[in-house]
Amino acid sequence: MKVDDGVNELRSELVAYIEKYTGEDGTHTTRIPDLQLIRSSEKTERIHSIHEPALCIVAQGKKVMMLGNETYLYDPTSYLVVSLQLPVSGQVLEASSERPYLCLRLNFDKQRIFDLVKQSVKSSQKTSDSQRALFISKMNRILIDAVVRLIRLLDTPEDIPVMAPLITQEILYRILKEEQGQSMKQFAMIGSHAERIAKVVQMIEGEYNQPLQIASLSAAVNMSPSSLHHHFKEITAMSPLQYQKQVRLQEARRILLTEAVEAADAGFQVGYESPSQFNREYARMFGMPPMRDIKRLRDSLGFVVN
Template sequence: MRDDVDALRSELADRIASHARVKGDHETPVPGLLLTRLTDETACYRATCQPSLTLFSQGQKRIELGGVEYLCDRSSFFLSSIYVPIQSQVTEASDAKPLLTMKIFLDMESVREMLNSGDFLPLKPAKHNRGLAVGESTAGLLSACIRLIDLLDSPQDIPYLHPLIQREIVYRILRTPQAQSLRAVVTNGDLSNRTAHVMAWLRANYAKPLRMEELAEIARMGVSTLHHQFRALTSMSPLQYQKQLRLQTARERMMMDGMDANTAAYEVGYESVSQFSREYSRHFGLPPIRDVKTMRSRNPADLATQG
């Protein structure tokens, strides 16, 4: 069995490499499927996770959230059940042996429908129900992922077969212990599900003043309970989450839209430009103008967002 899994991991690496021939992220005709090839180790950098499944077939990456490290290598899948800012670092990659990954963005409504229609064991109470998890890829999961990539060689089959294969992939993930947070987030009424509604509200209203009482009303729980649940799921407080959303958005506005730092600060909800500059420097390691210049000077392939 171990030999079979190793062979499937090598086969998956070959499939990814054949469709991602140059470094960077590669969108594909298969909805929700992203292939990545990276050939250089990196310093620690800021990125944003969203609900997704990433399979690593070669190379190594370290992901950190709230002091907890997640080490991903060729044996791993990385599951994110939430939208959350993280720190990431490619720790093993080269021209001869690039980091090769495939990412599937999760449709949470489809995940909820499958969970409701399947015969899944009830959730067990978890002391730390974090929104990120790393697990070991199985033969069944690897086989389904290879078949999903194989659709790129027969584009006419994509509309008919990709929903079936992605459904199988979600099914296999939901059967793993690492899916506990994912199952909680999509289960109506669960505390993690209510907390996810608050996170969605913050993403849509990051520029507005944060009032915990208003967030607690959205979550239909007490302020202290919400604060505890939010930190358990994201390893940060709602205020820290909002701050990181603001800073990430300001950076994107300056990079993509050519917005100056003052305008970006006010656009994302800061009332003080000096405070914005201090917090931006603390978060990204450089003041806004220098950071944007540094980012623009890099190879476009190095600017790809990886979670």
């Protein structure tokens, strides 16, 4: 079909641009604000991170994203959108030196989404249903055309200040118009359950090393504890306590990797009072006890702590 042919041609152009502006493995910033290009010539182990709101498009290769107990597989026939900062893990499944994994990531500015939703969504379209803040949709020609027009600007950097914001806005608009666009719209609707859950997420991340007080969080966003728990899980695929645990453990891993501290000290810094509990939960998440995991990471990365 002509549409499929058009998508394939645009995808080939996207591959060429990512190869041109990366050159070597890693995550590369560009002259276009919020646009990153990612390249890997080999499969990766499972990498944990706090994923900020973004559009991710795999131009070549295949990747899997894990959120809670859910698995999201995406490749060049689809695109992934993260609508709220979420603790996730990802793994490149298909990559080689001949055909490297190539990905484009466009980070979202929350205010821009809010302004766009305010302009284009009627109040009658509001819904009380909460939707998962991560979704995968089938790639379409209209969206990839806009993405390719954005990356072409790297060839004419003088056009970036004027054209990049306009094309980025178009990309956001195209995503919002899709059936699953509600996953993004919900956070821009003042008073919605999703908007309140987003505030709860910010509070948890701001005080992740403190005991979790569901009653206080509920009162702060004017929700009952049961309602908060229900909508939090609908949006993030995990409970508030599970969310806090993932944030704590990821931060502890960062501390252990970059600072010369003992495991118990890192656990204490992120809020654990029991070293045995910290070691147990760390091993459950990362596959081995803290110091063994960090030694393996440092050896594989050639990492030296001063």
